[in-house]
Amino acid sequence: MSRSASSAPALHRRPAVRALRSLLAGLLFALCTLLAISPPVHAEDFDYRLQPRELAPGAWVVVGLKEDFSFANGGNIVNTGFIVGSEGVIVIDTGSSKRYGEQMLAAIRRVTPLPIVLVVNTHQHPDHFLGNQAFPRATLAALPETIAAIRSEGEGFNANMYRLNGDWMRDTEVVVPERALAAGRQRIGGRDVELRALGGHTVADLVVIDHDSGTVYAADLLFHDRTPTTPHADIARWLAALDTLEGLPARRWVPGHGEPATDLAPLRQTRDYLGWLAQTIRAGAESGQDMTELFQTPIPPRFAGLALVNEEFRRSVVHLFPAAERAVLEAARAKASR
Amino acid sequence: MTPSARPALAWIAAATTALGMLATAAAPALAASSVPAASTPAPSTSTAPTAAAGTQADPLDSPRWEDMRKSFFADATVVFDERVRVSGPAVAEDSLNVPVSVDASGLPAVEELIVFADFNPIVKALRFEPGAAQPRLGFRIKLQQSSPVRAAARTADGVWHVGGAWVTATGGGCTLPSVGSGSPEWQERLNEVNGKLWPRVDGGERLRMRIIHPMDTGLAAGIPAFHIEDIVITDAEGRTLSRIQPLEPVSENPSFTLDLRAAAPGARLHVAGRDNNGNRIDAWVTR
Ligand SMILES: [Zn+2]
Numbered sequence: 280m281s282r283s284a285s286s287a288p289a290l291h292r293r294p295a296v297r298a299l300r301s302l303l304a305g306l307l308f309a310l311c312t313l314l315a316i317s318p319p320v321h322a323e324d325f326d327y328r329l330q331p332r333e334l335a336p337g338a339w340v341v342v343g344l345k346e347d348f349s350f351a352n353g354g355n356i357v358n359t360g361f362i363v364g365s366e367g368v369i370v371i372d373t374g375s376s377k378r379y380g381e382q383m384l385a386a387i388r389r390v391t392p393l394p395i396v397l398v399v400n401t402h403q404h405p406d407h408f409l410g411n412q413a414f415p416r417a418t419l420a421a422l423p424e425t426i427a428a429i430r431s432e433g434e435g436f437n438a439n440m441y442r443l444n445g446d447w448m449r450d451t452e453v454v455v456p457e458r459a460l461a462a463g464r465q466r467i468g469g470r471d472v473e474l475r476a477l478g479g480h481t482v483a484d485l486v487v488i489d490h491d492s493g494t495v496y497a498a499d500l501l502f503h504d505r506t507p508t509t510p511h512a513d514i515a516r517w518l519a520a521l522d523t524l525e526g527l528p529a530r531r532w533v534p535g536h537g538e539p540a541t542d543l544a545p546l547r548q549t550r551d552y553l554g555w556l557a558q559t560i561r562a563g564a565e566s567g568q569d570m571t572e573l574f575q576t577p578i579p580p581r582f583a584g585l586a587l588v589n590e591e592f593r594r595s596v597v598h599l600f601p602a603a604e605r606a607v608l609e610a611a612r613a614k615a616s617r
Numbered sequence: 618m619t620p621s622a623r624p625a626l627a628w629i630a631a632a633t634t635a636l637g638m639l640a641t642a643a644a645p646a647l648a649a650s651s652v653p654a655a656s657t658p659a660p661s662t663s664t665a666p667t668a669a670a671g672t673q674a675d676p677l678d679s680p681r682w683e684d685m686r687k688s689f690f691a692d693a694t695v696v697f698d699e700r701v702r703v704s705g706p707a708v709a710e711d712s713l714n715v716p717v718s719v720d721a722s723g724l725p726a727v728e729e730l731i732v733f734a735d736f737n738p739i740v741k742a743l744r745f746e747p748g749a750a751q752p753r754l755g756f757r758i759k760l761q762q763s764s765p766v767r768a769a770a771r772t773a774d775g776v777w778h779v780g781g782a783w784v785t786a787t788g789g790g791c792t793l794p795s796v797g798s799g800s801p802e803w804q805e806r807l808n809e810v811n812g813k814l815w816p817r818v819d820g821g822e823r824l825r826m827r828i829i830h831p832m833d834t835g836l837a838a839g840i841p842a843f844h845i846e847d848i849v850i851t852d853a854e855g856r857t858l859s860r861i862q863p864l865e866p867v868s869e870n871p872s873f874t875l876d877l878r879a880a881a882p883g884a885r886l887h888v889a890g891r892d893n894n895g896n897r898i899d900a901w902v903t904r
Pocket residue numbers: 402404480499535618619
């Protein structure tokens with residue numbers, strides 16, 4: 280009931296804090312980067328050994344490992360793709376480092392000499408854009424919200440990636456895409472391509488549909504045999520995006536992580552897990568559980584095949600529980616004040 | 618996919634000290650293995666009891682333990698005791714919000730609990746007088762780097778029982794947190810208590826509450842320490858039940874979970890307190 284207290288707005292302190300924080304962020308980023316460059320090197324040649332696979336004529340994918348970032352894999356845990364049209368190449372995500380981007384471009388060159396006409400970053404996560412340096416700047420494009428997020432959070436992501444992946448990241452810099460994409464269907468590089476602007480995994484998730492082959496590059500809206508990750512997720516919106524995806528006339532699906540599929544298995548898996556996750560967290564908050572108690576929740580056996588499920592579940596609790604808890608506690612206060 | 622998105626900038630603090638702090642942050646394990654455990658001279662007092670932690674090896678093998686022991690417990694008897702449990706994530710996903718639960722309910726007559734993290738720039742996180750509550754508490758803290766997180770429970774005989782766990786803060790340190798307190802909202806809502814009670818099957822009452830407060834550490838240049846320092850829980854008849862005294866390392870908009878041994882009369886509890894600038898906390902919490 281009672282309104283919290285305090286006080287005259289004569290609250291002591293704090294005006295210019297924001298600016299200061301940004302300034303510190305910049306400085307600390309520099310320091311962190313300096314300090315992070317020393318870990319031992321596991322793979323001497325720093326070759327990701329990227330092997331593009333042609334799923335259908337002109338529709339290619341480079342499948343990453345179902346792992347978390349590490350010195351051993353150098354960040355090669357993501358699926359990237361490219362579409363080869365009659366006049367040019369569309370690249371879908373650029374991987375986790377400058378080296379990845381360069382090696383991806385080399386792999387594309389083994390397939391086609393056609394020019395790169397468009398490079399999209401499907402969303403703001405670092406394994407999807409840190410290879411941008413390797414590609415012509417004018418071809419880099421993303422949804423407006425993604426561009427803004429890469430601009431504001433990219434440096435921080437990059438610093439963390441140096442720590443997690445070690446020397447694989449050498450000389451990797453954030454290149455913010457300049458071209459803002461809009462949804463729509465058009466011919467690009469001589470190919471019939473549709474862009475869909477969805478969201479839920481992050482604030483904006485771009486889906487690329489290659490109508491010529493019926494291939495849907497769904498990026499991180501789909502995970503396959505790999506537990507979905509949620510640091511920027513809005514689960515309700517993500518589930519709605521899955522409904523949209525299900526309505527697409529697709530012959531094959533390329534998830535952001537895990538094996539491509541010709542059926543709805545990745546979509547059903549992602550939906551099932553996210554539904555369970557949201558429900559578990561909501562129920563925990565409503566029943567008065569503490570976050571550390573929620574960590575102990577048994578994972579249903581049907582998710583045992585999802586790589587990293589125990590780790591990702593706990594991370595998701597950290598991401599999602601505070602909002603669920605806040606909703607329950609604020610509703611209780613509102614009720615008590617009536 | 619993403620590595621931890623928002624670790625501990627506000628916490629990381631003044632640029633002038635950041636380099637040194639990060640240097641240790643980069644290699645806590647290294648520090649632990651390269652500093653001989655017995656390198657700190659033994660305390661000069663010869664009265665230390667034999668069973669005390671002064672002679673027990675630190676189960677967490679932290680080079681900081683001897684300093685912790687001296688600063689928190691002086692000449693008191695200290696034992697490492699598995700009945701004091703600290704649970705949290707092995708790896709901190711968000712270094713600004715590391716969930717921690719401490720539980721000393723396996724001990725008789727706990728009068729006081731303190732929580733600290735050896736490698737935090739401000740080591741002590743909070744003090745808790747359980748009183749009519751179980752000696753266990755859930756909350757969140759900021760972690761600067763990998764560190765033991767420890768709870769020490771003082772029983773009625775004056776002995777401190779210490780338990781703890783290592784929390785790795787690998788995601789931590791370098792990115793900009795999106796701190797909601799940059800918005801004007803916090804000023805209007807400062808010290809607002811959002812709480813709820815849940816009756817427990819054992820006849821007790823669970824209290825969960827979240828209090829709006831920036832909990833600034835004072836380590837970031839130009840931002841003075843600003844934190845809640847006292848929270849007293851009383852029942853409808855005005856009897857003091859329990860007391861929490863948070864310090865700077867407790868997370869922004871702190872949330873607490875505690876279990877009272879008995880149901881709250883009238884199914885309501887009063888929460889009172891203040892921050893270090895004298896702003897009051899004053900709210901009722903109901904089921
Ligand atoms: Zn992602």
